[in-house]
Amino acid sequence: MNRIAFAAALLATAAPLAAETHRIEAGEGAATRLQEALILARPGDVIELGEGRIALTDGLSLDVDGVTLRGAGMDKSVLDFTGQQGAGEGLLVTSDNVTLQGFAIENPKGDGIKSKGADNIIYNAIRVEWTGGPKATNGAYGIYPVESTGVLVTHSRVIGASDAGIYVGQSRDITVRGNQVEFNVAGIEIENSRNALVENNIATRNTGGLLVFDLPGLPVMNGGNVILRGNVVKDNDTPNFAPPGNIVASVRRGTGVLVMANDGVLIENNAFEGNATAHVMVIAYPQPYDDARYNPYARNVIVGPNAFGRGGDDPQLDGKEALLEAFGGALPPVLWDGIVEDGNGLRIAEGVTGWSLNLSKPGQSLAEAQPGPLMLTPLESWQFPAVGAPAELEARLK
Amino acid sequence: MSFARGLLVAALLALGGAVAHAQLAAPRVSDAAVAGPAFPGKLSEFGFFADGARQRPARGVIPYALKVPLWSDGAEKLRFIYLPEGSQLAADGEGLLQFPVGAAIIKTFAFGEGAARRLIETRVLLHRADGWVALPYRWNEEQTEATLALAGGRLDLVTPAGEAISYAIPNKNQCKTCHSRDGKVIPIGPKARNLSREWLGAMWKAGQLDHVPAGGGSLPDWRTRATGPAEPLARAYLDVNCAHCHQPGGGASNSGLDLRWEQSDPHAIGIMKRPVAAGRGAGGHNFSILPGQPDASILLYRMDSAEPGIAMPELGKASVDTDGVALVRRWIAEMGK
Numbered sequence: 074m075n076r077i078a079f080a081a082a083l084l085a086t087a088a089p090l091a092a093e094t095h096r097i098e099a100g101e102g103a104a105t106r107l108q109e110a111l112i113l114a115r116p117g118d119v120i121e122l123g124e125g126r127i128a129l130t131d132g133l134s135l136d137v138d139g140v141t142l143r144g145a146g147m148d149k150s151v152l153d154f155t156g157q158q159g160a161g162e163g164l165l166v167t168s169d170n171v172t173l174q175g176f177a178i179e180n181p182k183g184d185g186i187k188s189k190g191a192d193n194i195i196y197n198a199i200r201v202e203w204t205g206g207p208k209a210t211n212g213a214y215g216i217y218p219v220e221s222t223g224v225l226v227t228h229s230r231v232i233g234a235s236d237a238g239i240y241v242g243q244s245r246d247i248t249v250r251g252n253q254v255e256f257n258v259a260g261i262e263i264e265n266s267r268n269a270l271v272e273n274n275i276a277t278r279n280t281g282g283l284l285v286f287d288l289p290g291l292p293v294m295n296g297g298n299v300i301l302r303g304n305v306v307k308d309n310d311t312p313n314f315a316p317p318g319n320i321v322a323s324v325r326r327g328t329g330v331l332v333m334a335n336d337g338v339l340i341e342n343n344a345f346e347g348n349a350t351a352h353v354m355v356i357a358y359p360q361p362y363d364d365a366r367y368n369p370y371a372r373n374v375i376v377g378p379n380a381f382g383r384g385g386d387d388p389q390l391d392g393k394e395a396l397l398e399a400f401g402g403a404l405p406p407v408l409w410d411g412i413v414e415d416g417n418g419l420r421i422a423e424g425v426t427g428w429s430l431n432l433s434k435p436g437q438s439l440a441e442a443q444p445g446p447l448m449l450t451p452l453e454s455w456q457f458p459a460v461g462a463p464a465e466l467e468a469r470l471k
Numbered sequence: 472m473s474f475a476r477g478l479l480v481a482a483l484l485a486l487g488g489a490v491a492h493a494q495l496a497a498p499r500v501s502d503a504a505v506a507g508p509a510f511p512g513k514l515s516e517f518g519f520f521a522d523g524a525r526q527r528p529a530r531g532v533i534p535y536a537l538k539v540p541l542w543s544d545g546a547e548k549l550r551f552i553y554l555p556e557g558s559q560l561a562a563d564g565e566g567l568l569q570f571p572v573g574a575a576i577i578k579t580f581a582f583g584e585g586a587a588r589r590l591i592e593t594r595v596l597l598h599r600a601d602g603w604v605a606l607p608y609r610w611n612e613e614q615t616e617a618t619l620a621l622a623g624g625r626l627d628l629v630t631p632a633g634e635a636i637s638y639a640i641p642n643k644n645q646c647k648t649c650h651s652r653d654g655k656v657i658p659i660g661p662k663a664r665n666l667s668r669e670w671l672g673a674m675w676k677a678g679q680l681d682h683v684p685a686g687g688g689s690l691p692d693w694r695t696r697a698t699g700p701a702e703p704l705a706r707a708y709l710d711v712n713c714a715h716c717h718q719p720g721g722g723a724s725n726s727g728l729d730l731r732w733e734q735s736d737p738h739a740i741g742i743m744k745r746p747v748a749a750g751r752g753a754g755g756h757n758f759s760i761l762p763g764q765p766d767a768s769i770l771l772y773r774m775d776s777a778e779p780g781i782a783m784p785e786l787g788k789a790s791v792d793t794d795g796v797a798l799v800r801r802w803i804a805e806m807g808k
Contacts, residue, residue: 108622112643130625130637134644158625159639161785167647167654182779183750189725190654212780213750219725236750243725290744291727292719318746318753318769360745363738 092117099125111135111142119143122150122176129153132160132181138168144176147200147230154181162187162217163201169193172469178215179204185215185231193223195466203233207256207314214240215257218247220293225466227251235314236321237262237284241269243293248462249274258315259284259324260306265291269299270461280313281321281328282306282348287335288320289358289367297336297373298460301343306330308347325350325389334358334369339457341377341422349387351408352379353427355419357435369435370414375455377422381406396444404428407447412437423451500531500553505597506573514593514608514617519553519577524590524614526579531556533679537665539693539707542792544638545631546591549579552661559679562671565664565686567657574598576658582628591626592640593617596650596658603656605646636789645786653720663687664732665711690732696798705802706732708795709740712784728759741770742806749773752781762806771799 095110097103104127110120116139124145129152144150154163163181166188177200178185185201188194201215215231218224219242230253231238238254239261241247247269254260260276262284263269276282283306287296306329315322324331327349332338333356345352353376358369385404396404407427409419412435427447500518504511511517521527528534532553540548555573563569576596583589590610597604608617609624623642629635650656668688674680690707691699710732716722717730726747729739738744741759746769754772761767773783775796782788
């Protein structure tokens with residue numbers, strides 16, 4: 074009985090079968106063996122990548138629930154897409170309860186790993202890297218879960234994405250923890266998503282470190298309930314190399330955190346250092362749009378206590394010299410556009426300083442800005458909902 | 472039914488011995504292979520063809536053509552459906568025909584003309600009790616058999632436009648990338664609006680279609696692409712080539728771009744729509760479609776590229792469809808005038 078007939082016979086039986094482990098070693102035919110294993114896997118199966126490098130000409134895909142794809146480590150099992158000729162990403166996952174762990178994707182032509190409509194997915198100790206450094210010809214996203222409920226991205230590393238290293242879009246119940254993102258345009262981006270915890274990550278040498286966006290015209294909107302906590306956001310000084318036209322192409326070099334639109338963002342206990350434009354920037358969506366469902370304001374954004382080191386000392390802003398002079402050589406850490414919907418815009422903890430453009434409506438020209446120090450009454454306390462991936466995902470890692 | 476079949480046999484006999492012999496000797500389609508649980512290893516196990524190399528269908532396998540076909544590097548496509556004995560299609564407005572369980576859709580991709588024609592692959596969609604299954608089969612050098620290629624494959628060939636390309640046979644999952652909505656495999660092509668009224672009428676007369684729906688055959692004819700009105704042709708082209716992903720529930724739903732024929736919201740079809748996750752696919756442009764300016768429109772930029780990471784569609788394309796590009800260019804250029 075050949076392998077396919079055998080698999081087909083398995084598919085035909087109704088009785089539950091024990092999960093199996095399929096091992097794929099690098100070498101002759103490895104790409105085909107791996108893709109076949111991903112197609113023929115049954116729920117609960119483990120596909121194990123041996124040590125070594127597998128060269129691929131086409132994107133891989135997984136559409137079976139509950140499968141684990143596991144390598145020997147992010148520097149040991151490498152899926153090399155340098156010679157990729159087709160597909161929009163290195164690996165596409167479209168099934169639920171999938172665990173990806175301990176392997177690398179190098180030089181995909183488009184995105185690194187995309188998971189779409191893939192609920193309860195774990196990315197653990199994954200590396201996605203464009204090895205030629207920051208380039209506009211690199212793919213857009215490294216780790217790219219979208220339209221999913223239950224996302225955990227942890228202990229992973231993304232280098233060189235021409236949009237965002239780790240991008241979570243149009244999703245809910247998300248934890249992004251303990252990752253390292255370097256030399257991307259945006260380190261980590263949470264977009265049009267709710268209930269996200271971005272914690273204990275290191276975002277360094279990107280153009281912008283951590284972005285929280287809500288954009289119009291998408292199937293899922295009303296992003297919010299996002300916590301940025303305990304992250305190191307340092308030296309995000311790479312010139313913006315995003316292809317023009319993309320929203321992140323407007324991110325200024327030296328941005329630590331950028332919140333655009335959204336309802337409910339808490340920024341606390343992070344360490345900021347060496348972000349030359351602003352450690353924290355909070356703005357309304359500035360472009361015209363035609364979408365009655367969309368709210369362009371940044372609402373209920375709280376900047377709690379954070380360690381703010383050197384920053385704001387080389388802002389990529391018009392009128393830089395005058396601004397630096399007015400603020401005594403460096404801008405204070407928080408930059409706000411001043412645009413408020415109903416008095417529910419930006420709030421700060423005691424001791425947080427900043428400056429405002431004192432604009433009044435979304436889309437207003439920066440030429441009309443009247444920069445001045447942030448004049449907000451500090452909050453004594455605040456409440457914020459608990460957010461993050463379901464506990465079941467954390468448990469699966471143990 | 473057996474009376475009708477008797478008539479058919481008599482008619483075939485009247486056509487001449489050779490033809491009748493071939494038809495009578497033709498294998499019957501294996502309903503077990505179509506509707507059973509297995510993935511047959513060889514295309515011949517289905518019995519779809521009386522003569523595979525010549526693509527002569529077996530009894531009960533019906534050829535069809537589309538008014539606007541999906542472009543695949545200029546491949547010639549031979550399309551067939553199979554309906555089990557005594558079953559029929561049900562029309563659902565101008566949309567996708569509803570196939571009974573046990574039906575199949577068969578599409579063969581070929582390059583080269585006349586004696587030089589080579590069959591590359593045959594893709595089958597099988598309607599089983601638990602849903603549709605998509606499987607790719609790759610033809611051998613001798614053109615005597617096609618073998619299941621679950622993991623897809625590549626081969627070098629020259630397109631009708633004279634371009635040498637690496638042609639990709641999709642793997643089973645990639646079949647689903649296009650053939651899916653809300654996570655389930657579905658057919659794409661045989662929508663009533665994209666089938667000729669003549670074909671629909673003949674199927675109805677033969678008792679193989681429940682009725683000819685209003686809107687059947689309503690897409691323009693692709694052969695008029697050089698001179699016909701640009702808008703309906705361009706919208707039909709985008710519907711057929713792009714909308715299986717670019718629609719709600721499709722593979723590219725998160726882009727917010729909806730290129731279905733029936734979509735009337737200008738923003739949804741890309742007019743003044745900003746890119747979301749296009750990356751370098753945006754090509755430095757700000758809008759999917761900028762009216763009057765095809766060269767500043769992302770949609771055309773991506774159609775006009777064959778580079779992975781930029782090119783659209785992402786699958787089934789290694790070269791640029793110059794006719795499609797010319798038409799969409801004309802449509803965008805005329806916009807707002």
